[in-house]
Amino acid sequence: MNAKKKIFVDGMSGTTGLEIHERLSKYTNIELIKIDYDKRRDLDERKRCINEADIVFLCLPDDAAKEVVSLVENPNTKIIDTSTAHRTAQGWTYGLPELSYAHKEAIKGSKRVSNPGCHATAFILSVYPLVQHNIMSPDYPVTCHSITGYSGGGKSLIEKYEDNNKDNPYTKAPRPYSLGLNHKHLKEMMMHTGLTQSPVFLPIVAGYYKGLATTIPVHTRLLNKKLNGKELHGVYKEHYKGQKFIKVMPYIDEESLKSDEINKIIFDGGLDITACNNTNRAEIFVLGNDERGIAMIITRIDNLGKGASGAAIQNMNLMLGFEEDFNL
Template structure:
């Protein structure tokens, strides 16, 4: 029997993207709920009881409630909200983060899908901490810009109906953002990074930047050493591509939309031997959300990891 999958919150931006990646699949059965019953707890609990895996595309409080509706502890839950990304008992759904992460995901029935900004940030920073090039207590800054689809339906409507005339906007000005605890924990930092997010007038795609003063680091690594640490960390990975130094140096500019409609992350090390600009580019709706959920689903159900995903 094919595994049965239910998306709770299918009508939202992330849910629609996940559904589009699963609908054509012949190796799963995608369960649906009557539109009139999408907020009916009893109806949702009944369909979850039939499912082998449930993907939650809900606000945090609603996701916590949804988890309580799942009676079978063996039903795989993949939560795309922020609710469980640092919670005990939940495995962080970033398969490439560590050598043992895939096995942990495969063995778990409770998987938290990473945030889009943390995905790029962790991909850049964690290998440098693990390799000893970056001290865990270093004061790290991350600058990032995302397409407006990252703000869900309200922000999409705001930009597409021209309710706002902003072409570029910074936010989280009080230095409180729900992604920073996730960044700190899973990048293995001693302190939360200084996070400077922004949104632009483009629908999807994103760039995450981490600037490093290489001369100030204790080991004073050269740019090539930083690049080598990233390359070693993701050797053989399908969805993370570390761009060669020469290839990166040939670029004059880098747009945010180059990985759109894929599950790919591109990592770059720009700059020189004194100052490096570490850059991650990905689709905030792909590897930053829906693509990651499908990848985690594939691993958790023992299916081909790249099924339904564009590299």
């Protein structure tokens, strides 16, 4: 019998750390390395745990994540970093295996994997196929808004939204943020799609717990290849064919909105942003209006699932040689 793999979660008290720990509890073939609560800030004790592990999940602020990486002395210890610290860093593998066969193989062989951001995951899944297949130019003027549940902001934001004060300003309406147009996910969104010009990106947080959707408008006349909406939909179907966690939903246009098939997957004429909650799925919708020469790409995920802990576990499975969808 193969020995159990040893796993250490550094930063287990945060939202992502707790979810990763919960998911790991389903495994019988791993051993969780535990650290005494009163020693969780003891650098020597953490160093011992890190170098004892086969895989370490970092669920820490950026600076703390960089510090921990410097403590690794065991050449066999593999790191999955859920922070922003290493998503564009040289020597790190970006943990979004569905982008291509090469991406998945790189993760399997890597000892340093950066887990993607939640907004970035949905955005990159939407844009990468178009740039990769030379349908969208790298300097295309991409715009995107992304709406997410408040759990994406971690403990402090959760507390603000769940304050029962009747005058709580956070619960009045959805709230656009990052108004300086310099969101921390932008660097990885550009690097891992191949865009050379920054997208105009506006995230929005709303008064529900979890669920995220990016919306990207497309003027088809500006594309390198003049595809109609149905053909654009076909690009996604082909690119993500056979992927276990990516589902390209049926094409939507004015005509299809009259069909029973479409009305089974939309909610009162609209999309349910929370439909992927408690899963590791991403669902991609292509909407088109050929008469107007416009299309829309909407990708929905669970911001705590495929946007965080689910993706981390998927990457762990690949790095340890488990089935990609094991316990997901």
